Amino acid sequence: MSFNAPPVVFPSGKNPATGPHHRPPSIPFHPNPNLPFMSFDIGSIPQSTSFSSPVYSGNISGTGIDFEDELPLLEELGINTSQIWSKTTSILNPFRLNPNPNLHEDADLFGPFIFLMAFGLFQLLAGKLHFGIILGWVTVSSLFLYVVFNMLAGKNGNLDLYRCLSLVGYCMLPIVIFSAVSLFVPQGGLVVFVMGVVFVIWASRVCARLLVELASCGDEHRGLIGYACWLIYMLFSLLVIF
Template identity: 75%
Template sequence: MAKEFNVPPVVFPSGGNPSTGPQQRRVPTVPFQPPRPANPNLPFMSFDVGSAAASTSFSTPAFGGNGVGIGSGFEDELPLLEELGINTRQIWRKTVSIFNPLRVNANLHEDADLSGPFLFLMAFGLFQLLAGKIHFGIILGWVTVAALFLYVVFNMLAGRNGNLDLYRCLSLLGYCMLPMVIFSVFSLFVPQGGVVIFAMGAVFVLWSTRVCTRLLVELASCGDEHRGLIAYACCLIYMLFSLLVIF
């Protein structure tokens, strides 16, 4: 006898079976898909990205009345030096005006600042350090005492009409240190204790004295009458700084 085998019925993909008749096709579902929420207005409760992106909108918040938001770039930001109150263009213009002792533009020095003087004093101390002399503390101390001395002398000569403040006096005195900085650079290549370095020191002292005297006379009132005494005080100050370079 022939052995019979039980063959299960074949289900075709089209949903039809020639033996059992048409069957309903099952719709495939995504694995691990959570059930949809009862409220269709909450798309974030499901994984339907398309509906969530379509129904959800974000706006850039704005702070203040100037319209600056989170999306604004750094183009509108001020440079760091200007935020700190350091105007590099103004410092450069004042420096250039000191280079010509015969034509000093006093209008550039009406706005006093200490950024340029501090830069010149640090440069002066650095070149002294290259010469084997550590004078940073001496330089800062002498500048402070010299500014107080020049402030007292000028206001005593001007009397009640003197309008020179200590801040402007320190600013002018520091900017006029530029010839001393140049002298400290040249002293690195000149033999110490010779006639050449003394002659150079005299020239740079006269340069600083003339510039400082002219700025003080033009920017402060009642200084033209006592120009000689003011020049003598400035000459003593810059002569002390030249001695640091020579010796």
């Protein structure tokens, strides 16, 4: 039984079974002038003579980036270590009658965050897990002090919540020192209560003076502002005592 099949016709006119394979020549590539292409100067790149990574200079031509003029990472993140140290030393001296309020013009939260974490760490060494309580109480205390100060100052009050939070956090330094010293003092005794009163008065005095002088108002209500600060830091000292 036979089948009639149509003949196969190749475009080249030759049968590949009887002749060599011929591939039509390809058309040379011509880029479209309307499409943008990037040109690279390969000759300007120095040849690497070893398997080590290439060394790049500080200035990359074509981009205008000079790594030598770049700011340090901490300053790019808004963390000024020298300013934080100056603020810390201004509060660390309890015998200074007039701490410099100009240091606290630029409010930041990195220094207070360090103090609060140190306070929580000392409490953890005493067997008390208070990290969440400390952060929550600082937020509520700052809001409380912000409302009280602006109510007393009236229309002249220019204290914002961010600066108030920064001041409350920095003035936590005496309470942090108290929590560190209390690790070596018997708990529940008269000594720890007397120490707590001293450190609370220290923190309240510095915080009230900074608030009054930095906000440039509320001097006639210094006692009431100091009492509000005393309530805040007394609350944190109770975490250390009990």
